[in-house]
Amino acid sequence: xxxxxxxxxxxxxxxxxxxxxxxxxxxxxxxxxxxxxxxxxxxxxxxxxxxxxxxxxxxxxxxxxxxxxxxxxxxxxxxxxxxxxxxxxxxxxxxxxxxxxxxxxxxxxxxxxxxxxxxxxxxxxxxxxxxxxxxxxxxxxxxxxxxxxxxxxxxxxxxxxxxxxxxxxxxxxxxxxxxxxxxxxxxxxxxxxxxxxxxxxxxxxxxxxxxxxxxxxxxxxxxxxxxxxxxxxxxxxxxxxxxxxx
Numbered sequence: 001x002x003x004x005x006x007x008x009x010x011x012x013x014x015x016x017x018x019x020x021x022x023x024x025x026x027x028x029x030x031x032x033x034x035x036x037x038x039x040x041x042x043x044x045x046x047x048x049x050x051x052x053x054x055x056x057x058x059x060x061x062x063x064x065x066x067x068x069x070x071x072x073x074x075x076x077x078x079x080x081x082x083x084x085x086x087x088x089x090x091x092x093x094x095x096x097x098x099x100x101x102x103x104x105x106x107x108x109x110x111x112x113x114x115x116x117x118x119x120x121x122x123x124x125x126x127x128x129x130x131x132x133x134x135x136x137x138x139x140x141x142x143x144x145x146x147x148x149x150x151x152x153x154x155x156x157x158x159x160x161x162x163x164x165x166x167x168x169x170x171x172x173x174x175x176x177x178x179x180x181x182x183x184x185x186x187x188x189x190x191x192x193x194x195x196x197x198x199x200x201x202x203x204x205x206x207x208x209x210x211x212x213x214x215x216x217x218x219x220x221x222x223x224x225x226x227x228x229x230x231x232x233x234x235x236x237x238x239x240x241x242x243x244x245x246x
Contacts, residue, residue, distance in 0.1 A: 019213030020220045026140035029055045029218075032066035033145065037073065038175040039163040040148045047201045051192035052143040054225045055218075066142065067135035071124040072179035073172065078113055078121035079182075080171070085110025102157070102170045125182050129209070132183035136208035141218050146189035146202030148176055180204065186212040190219050191228045 031052040033045035055062050084106040092099065092107045135142070148162050159173035160166065167173050180187050186209070189202035205222070207215040223229050 014213050016212060016216055020216040022213070022217050024214060024217040025058050025221055026055065026060050026214070026218050028061045028063070028139050029141045029143060030063055030065040030135070030139040031143045032064060034148075035066045035069050035072075035144055035176055035179055037069050037179055038148055038173075039165040040145055040176070041150065041162055043195055044145050044148065044150055044201055047193040047195070048143070048145045048203050051203050051222070051226060054222060057225055058221055060140075063139075065135075065139065066144070067128075067131045067183075069128060069131075069179045069183075071128060072175060072182055075121045075124040075128065075182055076175075076178045077109065077169075077171075078117050079125065081106055081110030081113055082118055082121075083110070085113075105169070106171075128179075128183050132185050133209060136211075140207075140214065142185075142206040144204050144206070145176060146204040148173060150195045150199040150201055176204070180206055184209045186210070186215050188215055188219055190223060190226075192222075192226060 029052065031049060033049060034040045053062055084103070088103070088107050089111060092104060096104065149159055152159060158170045160170075162173060171178075177187075185206050187204050187206040189204055191200055192203035193201050195201060203222075205215055205219050207218070
């Protein structure tokens with residue numbers, strides 16, 4: 001497989017449908033419950049790990065591992081803040097009273113960052129990309145939870161606490177997703193099980209940059225094993241309904 005060393009270069013694309021139907025199977029898969037950067041609800045982590053282990057039924061080696069993503073929080077916050085400041089500073093100046101507090105906070109964060117902060121964040125993003133690419137020299141796929149919690153009450157604006165950890169801002173709970181985004185690695189979320197009270201849980205499947213075909217093929221293979229194809233869209237199921245179905 002050709003290795004792409006530039007995150008914005010685009011080789012000739014493949015048919016994603018053909019890739020999903022190719023029959024490709026991973027030989028070595030990495031699973032991480034937290035990517036080393038975030039708390040995760042224990043039940044969500046357990047469901048995702050059990051699903052990841054099912055790749056052994058295809059003959060794959062499944063190991064606990066993840067690349068070093070330790071700079072992800074700072075990198076994302078700076079780049080997100082910069083984007084908010086560039087796009088919405090005028091709205092803050094003219095319509096502050098109509099904006100929700102989280103957006104106000106994000107714009108003000110962006111306005112407070114220096115050029116040195118932005119340069120450092122861009123360099124860190126490049127480092128994260130290189131580390132992720134190197135990680136896929138050993139592993140074909142990286143698996144982790146798609147979110148750190150199962151579905152939560154609609155009245156809550158965001159997740160403020162998980163597994164005893166209180167987040168410092170309203171986006172930090174999304175680190176398990178935004179860390180992957182920073183690396184330019186393709187990823188998808190595959191339904192992989194249900195919590196004890198019937199809430200669906202997703203498994204994030206990640207591949208090397210520009211290897212969307214392998215992500216799709218691997219996801220299809222695991223979907224066949226889990227037997228969840230055709231069950232989407234998924235409505236939360238009550239424990240009673242789950243008992244009757246099992």
